[in-house]
Amino acid sequence: MKFTKMHGAGNDYVYVNGFEETIDNPEELAVRVSDRHFGIGSDGLILILPSDRADVRMRIFNADGSEAEMCGNGVRCVAKFVYERGLVRKERLIIETGAGLLPVELFPDAGGRVDRVRVGMGEPRLTRGEIPMAGPADERAVDIPFEVAGRTLRATCVSMGNPHCVIYVDDVDAFPVAELGPQIERHPLFPQRTNVEFVQVLSQGEVRQRTWERGAGETLACGTGAAAVTVAGVLTGRSGRRIVNHLAGGDLVLEWLEAGPVLMTGPATEVFSGEFPL
Ligand SMILES: N[C@H](CCC[C@H](N)C(=O)O)C(=O)O
Numbered sequence: 359m360k361f362t363k364m365h366g367a368g369n370d371y372v373y374v375n376g377f378e379e380t381i382d383n384p385e386e387l388a389v390r391v392s393d394r395h396f397g398i399g400s401d402g403l404i405l406i407l408p409s410d411r412a413d414v415r416m417r418i419f420n421a422d423g424s425e426a427e428m429c430g431n432g433v434r435c436v437a438k439f440v441y442e443r444g445l446v447r448k449e450r451l452i453i454e455t456g457a458g459l460l461p462v463e464l465f466p467d468a469g470g471r472v473d474r475v476r477v478g479m480g481e482p483r484l485t486r487g488e489i490p491m492a493g494p495a496d497e498r499a500v501d502i503p504f505e506v507a508g509r510t511l512r513a514t515c516v517s518m519g520n521p522h523c524v525i526y527v528d529d530v531d532a533f534p535v536a537e538l539g540p541q542i543e544r545h546p547l548f549p550q551r552t553n554v555e556f557v558q559v560l561s562q563g564e565v566r567q568r569t570w571e572r573g574a575g576e577t578l579a580c581g582t583g584a585a586a587v588t589v590a591g592v593l594t595g596r597s598g599r600r601i602v603n604h605l606a607g608g609d610l611v612l613e614w615l616e617a618g619p620v621l622m623t624g625p626a627t628e629v630f631s632g633e634f635p636l
Pocket of ligand 1: 369418420425426427428429430431432520521553571572573574577579580581582583
């Protein structure tokens with residue numbers, strides 16, 4: 359199987375061109391390729407597929423084999439992949455994801471190379487029923503207290519098609535992400551588990567985020583998580599509608615438009631291509 363390794367701000371995936379390859383068991387393949395010792399090494403597997411509803415379709419599988427609805431860093435790399443290889447030679451395209459049909463804008467250089475992509479991430483879903491999380495289905499969860507590992511934390515929960523639990527901390531470097539991340543990911547509040555974002559506010563327009571991802575562990579960046587953090591900042595008054603999010607692997611620029619969708623602009627990088635035995 360031919361593959362291409364790409365990353366968005368350090369959130370790295372193995373990409374397979376589904377226009378040329380057929381993958382029968384993506385859940386199992388995701389686990390194999392993601393292994394950083396016995397496989398290729400990645401946060402998961404992304405399939406680039408034909409679509410009868412959009413220019414291209416993306417399916418994303420976490421390193422544990424679970425399929426997710428959406429991947430913000432991944433969708434930027436999918437756009438780069440299809441443009442540079444001439445599969446979809448358009449600077450504005452629509453990508454079909456589990457979170458809906460998303461508009462994407464590319465900024466190719468004179469040589470047709472794409473390093474930066476803007477994604478319309480769609481509107482946040484804010485009710486417990488949509489996230490999903492326990493509690494009254496039509497209620498929001500903004501700065502709510504909850505118990506984990508004997509501590510009381512406060513969370514703001516947002517879905518961008520996939521679930522996010524946003525927690526504000528004073529010092530994101532010092533926070534025990536590896537200890538608390540997995541316990542929050544699997545907290546009984548979240549019937550489909552959740553991604554967890556730990557956020558330190560630097561100013562109204564700047565935050566630092568660390569991420570414990572559902573099905574992948576701590577990653578260097580999370581695009582849907584950064585979108586959820588943008589929304590949580592506005593809902594809690596901690597940051598503005600337009601922010602620069604400094605993640606471990608790079609920066610993302612985000613804006614939650616009054617009209618509803620969240621825009622995210624960030625890097626898309628190709629590392630290498632290769633062959634992997636199925
Ligand atoms: N772990 C996520 C999927 C990957 C999302 C993230 N890598 C992004 O850039 O949005 C989930 O299970 O919902």
